[in-house]
Amino acid sequence: MGEGLYDLLVSAQRGNKNSLYIVIDKFRPLTNKYVNQLNYYCAETDMMICLIELVQRQDWTRFDRSSEGAVVNYIAATLRNKKVDLYRKYVEKEHDTIHLDSELLTSHLCPAETSFELEWSNVLTDLSDRQKKIIVLTYAAGYSDSEIAQKVGVSRQAIHKARKHALEKIRKKICQNYEII
Numbered sequence: 001m002g003e004g005l006y007d008l009l010v011s012a013q014r015g016n017k018n019s020l021y022i023v024i025d026k027f028r029p030l031t032n033k034y035v036n037q038l039n040y041y042c043a044e045t046d047m048m049i050c051l052i053e054l055v056q057r058q059d060w061t062r063f064d065r066s067s068e069g070a071v072v073n074y075i076a077a078t079l080r081n082k083k084v085d086l087y088r089k090y091v092e093k094e095h096d097t098i099h100l101d102s103e104l105l106t107s108h109l110c111p112a113e114t115s116f117e118l119e120w121s122n123v124l125t126d127l128s129d130r131q132k133k134i135i136v137l138t139y140a141a142g143y144s145d146s147e148i149a150q151k152v153g154v155s156r157q158a159i160h161k162a163r164k165h166a167l168e169k170i171r172k173k174i175c176q177n178y179e180i181i
Contacts, residue, residue, distance in 0.1 A: 007057055009060045017133065023055055030076060034083040037142035040090050049083040051075070087141050126173060131166035145170045 003011070003019070005026065011019035021040065031047040038047075063071050124132050130152070137143040137151070145159040152159065 004065075005071050006060060006063065006065050009055055009058075009071065012055050013058075013060065018142065020052065020055060024037065024051060027051055027075060027079065030079055034079060038083060038086055038091060040086075040139075043090075046086055047082065051078060054078050060160055086143075091140055122169070126169045127166050131169070134163050135166050135170070138163060 005023070006025075008019045008023050012023055023154070031044070031051060035043045035047055058074075059070070063074070088135075124135070127135070129175070133152070134148055137148045138145075145156045149156045149159045
């Protein structure tokens, strides 16, 4: 049973369903992380299809059999790229409204006891385009401040400061609109 990842991938590619299930289980924590970040209906199915198609179509013989790390990195990068593609395809289009749950509200915005849905355009009207982008990349796409800083071309501290100011504006707008304060 001590097959390495390389052997499992080759076996799965040849039609061994048990090997495919083992490969899927090995990458389940990563796919679950991306599914949670995507947070849309059928995200799990889309990520699993990506992984299965990758196992089936990739020429695994081009990888060194003893270099499992290279194979893992390749699969992880492919899944990450698929997550970004799916985000752009499904999640970016759904920014007309955003669902904020009570945990997000109490930890970042303002005290509230119930969850509710807010009009995205209503809440974010006071934010600059840069602040909107930072909020979306942080909370919808799951990027870290460092990753956003690289994308935008500024320092991590600048992203942190912009996000902090954006959250304060959002908090004030929510509290004002819902007469919390």
